[in-house]
Amino acid sequence: DAKTTQPNSMESNEEEPVHLPCNHSTISGTDYIHWYRQLPSQGPEYVIHGLTSNVNNRMASLAIAEDRKSSTLILHRATLRDAAVYYCILRAGNTGKLIFGQGTTLQVKP
Amino acid sequence: GAVVSQHPSWVICKSGTSVKIECRSLDFQATTMFWYRQFPKQSLMLMATSNEGSKATYEQGVEKDKFLINHASLTLSTLTVTSAHPEDSSFYICSARGGPSTDTQYFGPGTRLTVL
Numbered sequence: 001d002a003k004t005t006q007p008n009s010m011e012s013n014e015e016e017p018v019h020l021p022c023n024h025s026t027i028s029g030t031d032y033i034h035w036y037r038q039l040p041s042q043g044p045e046y047v048i049h050g051l052t053s054n055v056n057n058r059m060a061s062l063a064i065a066e067d068r069k070s071s072t073l074i075l076h077r078a079t080l081r082d083a084a085v086y087y088c089i090l091r092a093g094n095t096g097k098l099i100f101g102q103g104t105t106l107q108v109k110p
Numbered sequence: 111g112a113v114v115s116q117h118p119s120w121v122i123c124k125s126g127t128s129v130k131i132e133c134r135s136l137d138f139q140a141t142t143m144f145w146y147r148q149f150p151k152q153s154l155m156l157m158a159t160s161n162e163g164s165k166a167t168y169e170q171g172v173e174k175d176k177f178l179i180n181h182a183s184l185t186l187s188t189l190t191v192t193s194a195h196p197e198d199s200s201f202y203i204c205s206a207r208g209g210p211s212t213d214t215q216y217f218g219p220g221t222r223l224t225v226l
Contacts, residue, residue: 043116096142096215098215103153
Protein backbone atom coordinates (compact mmCIF):
# COMPACT_ATOMS: atom_id res chain seq x y z
CA ASP A 1 0.00 0.00 0.00
CA ALA A 2 1.30 3.44 -0.91
CA LYS A 3 2.29 5.58 2.05
CA THR A 4 1.36 9.12 3.03
CA THR A 5 3.37 11.65 5.00
CA GLN A 6 1.70 14.33 7.13
CA PRO A 7 2.98 16.80 9.71
CA ASN A 8 2.46 15.52 13.24
CA SER A 9 0.62 18.61 14.38
CA MET A 10 -0.67 21.98 13.25
CA GLU A 11 -2.27 24.96 14.92
CA SER A 12 -4.90 27.30 13.65
CA ASN A 13 -6.90 30.23 14.92
CA GLU A 14 -10.65 30.03 15.01
CA GLU A 15 -12.44 31.47 11.98
CA GLU A 16 -9.29 31.27 9.84
CA PRO A 17 -8.65 28.87 6.96
CA VAL A 18 -6.51 25.79 7.54
CA HIS A 19 -4.42 24.00 4.95
CA LEU A 20 -3.46 20.46 5.92
CA PRO A 21 -0.78 19.02 3.62
CA CYS A 22 -0.20 15.41 2.65
CA ASN A 23 2.60 13.92 0.58
CA HIS A 24 2.08 10.68 -1.30
CA SER A 25 4.92 10.45 -3.77
CA THR A 26 4.42 6.71 -4.44
CA ILE A 27 0.75 7.02 -5.34
CA SER A 28 -0.39 4.80 -8.18
CA GLY A 29 -2.85 5.65 -10.90
CA THR A 30 -5.76 3.80 -9.27
CA ASP A 31 -5.25 5.15 -5.74
CA TYR A 32 -7.96 7.41 -4.38
CA ILE A 33 -7.01 10.09 -1.85
CA HIS A 34 -9.25 9.95 1.21
CA TRP A 35 -9.40 12.22 4.24
CA TYR A 36 -10.93 11.23 7.54
CA ARG A 37 -10.84 12.91 10.91
CA GLN A 38 -11.12 11.52 14.39
CA LEU A 39 -12.21 13.31 17.53
CA PRO A 40 -11.01 11.92 20.88
CA SER A 41 -12.64 8.62 21.86
CA GLN A 42 -14.74 8.51 18.69
CA GLY A 43 -14.63 6.62 15.44
CA PRO A 44 -13.23 8.38 12.38
CA GLU A 45 -15.50 10.59 10.32
CA TYR A 46 -15.35 10.82 6.54
CA VAL A 47 -14.31 14.25 5.29
CA ILE A 48 -13.67 14.10 1.57
CA HIS A 49 -12.01 12.08 -1.17
CA GLY A 50 -10.82 12.50 -4.74
CA LEU A 51 -8.87 10.94 -7.56
CA THR A 52 -7.45 13.63 -9.83
CA SER A 53 -9.62 16.74 -9.76
CA ASN A 54 -10.10 19.13 -6.87
CA VAL A 55 -13.19 18.39 -4.82
CA ASN A 56 -15.48 20.49 -2.67
CA ASN A 57 -18.15 19.51 -0.19
CA ARG A 58 -19.88 21.12 2.76
CA MET A 59 -17.09 20.16 5.13
CA ALA A 60 -13.93 20.96 3.20
CA SER A 61 -12.10 21.23 -0.08
CA LEU A 62 -9.46 18.89 -1.43
CA ALA A 63 -6.76 20.27 -3.68
CA ILE A 64 -4.80 17.61 -5.56
CA ALA A 65 -1.48 18.40 -7.21
CA GLU A 66 -1.28 17.88 -10.94
CA ASP A 67 1.21 15.03 -10.54
CA ARG A 68 -0.94 13.62 -7.68
CA LYS A 69 2.09 13.30 -5.44
CA SER A 70 0.62 15.62 -2.86
CA SER A 71 -2.72 16.98 -1.76
CA THR A 72 -4.07 19.58 0.65
CA LEU A 73 -7.19 19.47 2.75
CA ILE A 74 -8.64 22.94 3.17
CA LEU A 75 -10.97 23.89 6.00
CA HIS A 76 -12.27 27.28 4.98
CA ARG A 77 -13.10 28.58 8.45
CA ALA A 78 -11.81 26.56 11.36
CA THR A 79 -14.03 26.17 14.39
CA LEU A 80 -13.22 24.69 17.77
CA ARG A 81 -15.14 21.59 16.73
CA ASP A 82 -12.65 21.01 13.92
CA ALA A 83 -9.93 20.15 16.45
CA ALA A 84 -9.17 16.51 15.65
CA VAL A 85 -6.64 14.13 14.14
CA TYR A 86 -6.82 14.34 10.35
CA TYR A 87 -5.81 11.30 8.35
CA CYS A 88 -4.80 11.36 4.71
CA ILE A 89 -5.16 7.86 3.28
CA LEU A 90 -4.65 6.28 -0.11
CA ARG A 91 -7.23 3.70 -0.98
CA ALA A 92 -6.10 1.19 -3.55
CA GLY A 93 -8.62 0.97 -6.37
CA ASN A 94 -11.59 -1.21 -5.53
CA THR A 95 -10.23 -3.08 -2.50
CA GLY A 96 -11.80 -0.66 -0.10
CA LYS A 97 -9.10 -1.04 2.54
CA LEU A 98 -8.09 2.10 4.37
CA ILE A 99 -4.63 1.94 5.91
CA PHE A 100 -4.27 4.72 8.46
CA GLY A 101 -1.00 6.58 9.05
CA GLN A 102 -0.25 8.76 12.05
CA GLY A 103 -2.26 11.74 10.87
CA THR A 104 -2.04 15.42 11.77
CA THR A 105 -3.35 16.64 15.09
CA LEU A 106 -5.03 19.96 14.48
CA GLN A 107 -5.41 22.38 17.36
CA VAL A 108 -7.77 25.30 16.95
CA LYS A 109 -7.24 28.27 19.20
CA PRO A 110 -10.08 30.62 20.10
CA GLY B 111 -28.03 8.49 6.54
CA ALA B 112 -25.17 5.97 6.71
CA VAL B 113 -25.10 5.38 10.45
CA VAL B 114 -23.02 2.61 12.01
CA SER B 115 -23.52 1.58 15.62
CA GLN B 116 -21.45 -0.55 17.94
CA HIS B 117 -22.47 -2.41 21.05
CA PRO B 118 -21.34 -2.26 23.73
CA SER B 119 -19.66 1.14 23.83
CA TRP B 120 -17.42 -0.10 26.60
CA VAL B 121 -16.80 -3.39 28.38
CA ILE B 122 -14.67 -4.58 31.25
CA CYS B 123 -13.94 -8.28 31.56
CA LYS B 124 -11.72 -10.67 33.43
CA SER B 125 -8.68 -12.24 31.86
CA GLY B 126 -9.51 -15.49 30.09
CA THR B 127 -13.09 -14.64 29.21
CA SER B 128 -14.46 -13.96 25.73
CA VAL B 129 -16.08 -10.74 24.65
CA LYS B 130 -18.36 -10.14 21.68
CA ILE B 131 -18.65 -6.75 20.00
CA GLU B 132 -21.45 -6.02 17.54
CA CYS B 133 -21.30 -3.67 14.59
CA ARG B 134 -24.50 -2.70 12.81
CA SER B 135 -25.25 -0.58 9.78
CA LEU B 136 -28.54 1.03 10.76
CA ASP B 137 -29.84 2.49 7.53
CA PHE B 138 -27.97 0.78 4.74
CA GLN B 139 -26.78 -2.63 3.68
CA ALA B 140 -23.08 -3.14 4.21
CA THR B 141 -21.50 -5.43 1.68
CA THR B 142 -18.17 -5.14 3.42
CA MET B 143 -17.27 -4.43 7.02
CA PHE B 144 -13.87 -3.73 8.52
CA TRP B 145 -12.51 -4.10 12.03
CA TYR B 146 -9.79 -1.89 13.46
CA ARG B 147 -8.17 -1.51 16.83
CA GLN B 148 -6.48 1.54 18.28
CA PHE B 149 -4.14 1.73 21.22
CA PRO B 150 -3.85 5.00 23.18
CA LYS B 151 -2.18 7.81 21.23
CA GLN B 152 -1.72 5.56 18.21
CA SER B 153 -3.39 5.34 14.84
CA LEU B 154 -5.99 2.80 13.77
CA MET B 155 -4.72 -0.61 12.77
CA LEU B 156 -6.79 -2.65 10.33
CA MET B 157 -7.43 -6.11 11.72
CA ALA B 158 -9.67 -7.75 9.16
CA THR B 159 -12.09 -7.32 6.30
CA SER B 160 -15.33 -9.23 6.18
CA ASN B 161 -17.84 -9.72 3.41
CA GLU B 162 -21.34 -10.91 4.13
CA GLY B 163 -21.62 -14.67 4.00
CA SER B 164 -17.93 -15.39 3.58
CA LYS B 165 -14.89 -15.82 5.79
CA ALA B 166 -13.06 -12.76 6.98
CA THR B 167 -9.68 -11.82 5.55
CA TYR B 168 -7.21 -11.04 8.31
CA GLU B 169 -4.27 -8.67 8.08
CA GLN B 170 -0.81 -10.04 8.63
CA GLY B 171 -0.04 -10.62 12.30
CA VAL B 172 -3.68 -10.77 13.43
CA GLU B 173 -4.62 -14.12 14.95
CA LYS B 174 -7.82 -15.33 13.35
CA ASP B 175 -8.48 -17.86 16.11
CA LYS B 176 -8.27 -15.15 18.73
CA PHE B 177 -10.33 -12.54 16.93
CA LEU B 178 -13.36 -14.33 15.51
CA ILE B 179 -15.34 -12.35 12.97
CA ASN B 180 -18.80 -13.24 11.77
CA HIS B 181 -20.60 -11.25 9.09
CA ALA B 182 -23.90 -13.10 9.07
CA SER B 183 -26.07 -10.46 7.44
CA LEU B 184 -25.78 -7.28 5.40
CA THR B 185 -26.32 -5.19 8.53
CA LEU B 186 -24.43 -7.04 11.24
CA SER B 187 -20.87 -8.10 11.88
CA THR B 188 -19.50 -9.35 15.18
CA LEU B 189 -15.99 -9.48 16.57
CA THR B 190 -15.34 -11.94 19.39
CA VAL B 191 -12.14 -11.57 21.36
CA THR B 192 -11.53 -15.05 22.72
CA SER B 193 -9.64 -15.72 25.95
CA ALA B 194 -8.96 -12.04 26.39
CA HIS B 195 -5.82 -10.87 28.15
CA PRO B 196 -4.80 -7.42 29.42
CA GLU B 197 -2.77 -6.80 26.26
CA ASP B 198 -6.03 -7.06 24.26
CA SER B 199 -7.31 -3.96 26.03
CA SER B 200 -7.88 -1.44 23.28
CA PHE B 201 -10.39 0.66 21.37
CA TYR B 202 -12.09 -1.50 18.74
CA ILE B 203 -13.71 0.27 15.81
CA CYS B 204 -15.73 -1.12 12.95
CA SER B 205 -16.58 0.45 9.63
CA ALA B 206 -18.99 -0.45 6.87
CA ARG B 207 -18.98 0.12 3.15
CA GLY B 208 -22.04 0.01 0.92
CA GLY B 209 -24.02 3.05 1.96
CA PRO B 210 -24.94 6.09 -0.10
CA SER B 211 -21.42 6.19 -1.48
CA THR B 212 -19.65 2.89 -2.06
CA ASP B 213 -16.36 4.78 -2.12
CA THR B 214 -16.81 5.77 1.51
CA GLN B 215 -16.43 3.83 4.73
CA TYR B 216 -18.71 4.77 7.58
CA PHE B 217 -17.26 4.22 11.02
CA GLY B 218 -18.89 3.16 14.24
CA PRO B 219 -18.30 5.04 17.50
CA GLY B 220 -15.93 2.39 18.84
CA THR B 221 -15.90 -0.04 21.77
CA ARG B 222 -13.50 0.39 24.64
CA LEU B 223 -12.36 -3.01 25.93
CA THR B 224 -10.57 -3.28 29.26
CA VAL B 225 -9.31 -6.69 30.34
CA LEU B 226 -8.41 -7.00 34.00
